[in-house]
Amino acid sequence: MTTEVRDGLRYTRDHEWLRAEGDEGVIGITAFAADELGDIVFVELPAVGRKLEKAGSFGVIESVKTASDLYAPVAGEVTAVNEALNASPELVNSDPYGDGWMIRVRIDDPASAAALLDADAYRELTAG
């Protein structure tokens, strides 16, 4: 089954997406990842102000059967978290690129976003 890959976003091999505008970024997981996980029942997100390292774990996402780490696509500082995911973790399944967003970050090095996979490269990666 082909899941949605959105143009204009950057992607990691761990199936996170990043929407970057200058040094402001929004991060979530892709439809591919959400589909693999199945019904999401719990999302553990960092506190605002937390410093993230590129490829470091910034939280945990749990489905009915498993728990998985979330990895930061870029280094930066968390400026906001999606509190709606506390009561409605299923938003990650229903709208992974929109209402299922996870954190906003101030990106340390905006150039690092360009080094991530673009939509076509991610499509190829997940074509399977």
Added chain:
Amino acid sequence: MSETEARVEAPKRTALHAAHQRAGARLIDFAGWEMPVQYTGIMDEHRAVRSSAGMFDLSHMGELWVDGPGAAEALAYALVTDPTKLAVGRAHYSMIVTEDGGIIDDLIVYRTGEQRFLVVPNASNAPAVAAALRERLPASGYAATLDDASMRTSLIAVQGPNARAILQPLTDVQLGSLKYYAIAHGTVDGTDAWVARTGYTGEDGFELFVEWDAAPRLWDRLLEAGASHGLVPAGLGARDTLRLEAGMALYGNELDRHTRPAEAGLARVVKLEKAGDFVGRAALEAAAAVGPRKALVGLELRDRGIARHGYPVHLPGHADAAGIVTSGTLSPTLGIAIAMAYVPVDQAAPGTMLDIGVRATRVPAEVVPLPFYKRPS
């Protein structure tokens, strides 16, 4: 290939493998079988079983027929229960234990005739149970033979409030007269079947034992018949969340060879008062005199977090673990995280507050009576 390389066997497939693929199932390896873990999603399937009906392929489970003039007595020697007390057409939950009283499997025994029993072990233990019975039946001194029909038998379960309405038009078995934990012979969709009113979900439902090759047509007919009653295929993922809500043990989680029945809250299943010896009697009598070493409890988490198999359970404020989580999930019906765990016997009273170690944090949890969910009567 070197001589020392293990020969990895391909997973076995039930007769419904093609049906699962057509239905878009996600398949996983379970006990050496390729089985559906989900179709549309675990939450959807779980909710369907609670509100309408779900259908499960359980053909990977074992079916062991025990026949003979001494079948009941031989099984009374081999198992912890007393099948001599089972009426024809009735069933009971049982266990087979080691000499030391450790649980080899939990299973259901159905009496289909004066001298005929159907023993249904878990898929993961079917070979071990068959081997144990092959030893124990002759050792009992009673006349009984074993026929392992596991690879000739398919098993389909229909579970949920609409199960009876879905199944009755397809069968000559009078489902209204079939009590809970009873079994009857008849036909379903014209196919020879044993129809049992048993299940592992906490809902009303039926388990249909048919000849291996009869399953694909029966599965499709049931889906057709169930379409207007909200019947959906349901996988092992939902099977696990359903049984956990219903407070039922899962072999490999709550039960294993290092656990005795009383520790899992199953002392009442062991019939120490039955006549004659049985395998494990001495160990279980000695254990009964001393009392269990641990207690299985239900827990509801009172703060954010989900408990999982293997997570530690602490007395509040204590660094060392006092117990361990055996099963845990987010309960689709209750909307909270629930778990079963082994804890010290003096921490097992409902209302006791304990801490579950979830990654780096401690999540408070309250001991609650089982089951977490009981179907409305």
